Amino acid sequence: MSEPNKTTTSPRAHRGQIIIHEASPTPGLPAKRRTFLGYLALMGPAFVVGAWQFGPGNLTTAVQAGSRFDYSLVWVIAVSTILMIFFTDMSVRLGIATPTSLITSIKDHLGKWVGVLAGFGVFGITLMFSVGNAVGSGLGLSLIFGGSPVLWTVVCTAAVGFVLAFRNVYGIVEKALLVIVVLMGLAFIASTVVAQPDWYRSMAGMVPSLPPGSEILIVALVGTNFSINAAFYTSYGIKEHRRTRADYRDITLVDTIPGIVAPGIMTALVIMVAAAVLGKTGAEAGTINALASVFTPLAGPVGAMVFALGLSGAAFSSMIANATAGGTMLSDALGRGAKAGSPTARILTGIILAFGLIITLSFQASPVGLIVIAQSLTVLIAPLLGILIVIMANKTSVMGDLRNRWWHNLLGAIGLITIIASSLRLITTLIG
Structure with missing residues (x-):
């Protein structure tokens, strides 16, 4: 009997090139041979999702969590990351198994109005996220180059809009975001080294x-780190690359898990740095000036510059992914194409960018508070998207052998309970 998943080195491999021979994760399919570069080529969709969720709203809520509640809310990031991995994995499998895009499949199996509602729901969430992206992009670049944050917001919005002119929109977005995520990771690791947080307390x-007093902030943290709308979009990236069942296991190892864990780690680092720096000064990041000076007490202008680089990267990457995803999925819901480069998707993407810019220009008094509120409101739409992902991932007629197992449904149920509970808490807080 042959050993499953056996790894060998092919004698036909070029020097220094390792060929992996492993049993197919799906019965009946031939074994997949992949080089190291072949594994790297699988990276992309989940990193787009990670870049989307790790935006300025994520950074702002993380800084407030650390400055106001010390290290006590790190657990929210850990739980959110685990749940996010499972929902992203469901979306990956849906992208592989469904013959059409996810929203089109929802319309085919659950009713046209359900798919249209999902498309508009995602579009609504991306509108909310666009506010934080616009505010954060202008703030970050103003810290680096000086000048008005509003002016830089206009510049960033125009730059992202320029990307829409290219033919292969998704491919360009994916490659750019992979690079930005790596640079952001280095920036926040450097910030942690400078801040020297208390690792035991973390x-x-x-x-x-x-x-x-942490309830509304926890809701905001959940809304930004357990981003079901971002997980929802993963299936579109999988479709763009035409991934197959034979790719599934490798995608999980080199894309899904690292792509989601990376922003989770960066968010936890931001909380720890904020706790270390702002906790010592007793300050809270409630205004732009306070947020801009997060690292100044320990590292002076250099610390502020490091933070600004991270904030700029987070805002710009999230702005690109958020607008592209929202435009693509609403275009799909309207039956006008499920590709980022379709004419309708480009127009809708431009609308999302314009919305973020207009709201930012209209409400300049307390942009940090605006970011927290905007991210919290996304939790109200997320339960619908989460329920749809779980329902579709359990349909044998759609998924076949990639259908949810019991542990997928267990974590899915926990995720849905978390999102629904957060939504109810947000509603009662707003009413009260």
Whole structure:
């Protein structure tokens, strides 16, 4: 009997090139041989998702969490990351198994109005995220180059709009975001080295707790880190690359898990840095000036510059992914094409960019508060998207052997309960 998943080195491989021979993760399919570069080529869709969720709203809520509640909310990031991996994995499998795009499949199997509602729901969420992206992009670049944050917001919005003119929109977006994620990771690791957080207390923060007054911030953290709308979009990236069942296991190892874990780690680092820096000064990041000076007490202008680089990268990458995804999925819901480069998707993407710019120009008094509120409101739409992903991932007629197993549904149920509970908490907070 042959050993499953056996790894060998092919004698036909070129020097220094390792060929992996492994059993197919799906019965009946031939074994997949992949070089190291072949594995790298699988990276992309989940990193686009990670770049989308790790935007300025994520950074802002993380800074507030660390400055106001020390290390006690690190656990929210850990739980959100685990749930995000499972929902992204469902979307990956849907992208592989469904013969059409996800929203089109929803319309075919659950009813046209359900798919249209999902498309408009995602579009609504991307409108909310566009506000934080616009604010953060202008703030970050103003810290680096000086000048008005509003002026830089206009420049960034125009730059992202320029990307829409290219033919292969998704391919350009994916490659750019992979590079930006790596640079952001280096920036926030450097920030952590400078800040020297208390690692023991940060580990204690992994134990769930609810500090008084933290409820709305926890909802915002969940809304930005457990981003079901971003997970929803993963299936579109999988379709763009025409991934197959034979690719599934490798996609999980080199794209899904690292693509989602990376922003989770960066968010946790931001909380720890904010706790270390702002916790010592007793300050809170409630205004642009306070947010801009996160690292100044420890590292002076250099620390502020490092933070600005990270903020700029987070804002710009999220702005690109957010607008592209929202435009693509609403275009799909309207039956006008499921590709980022379709004419309708380009127009809708431009609308998202314009919305973020207009709101930013209209509400300049408290942009940080605006970011937190905008990210919190996304939780109201997320339950619908999460339910649709779970339902579709359980349809045998659609998924075949890639249908959800019991552990997928268990984590899916926990994720849905988390999102619904967050939504209810947000509603009661707003009413109260």
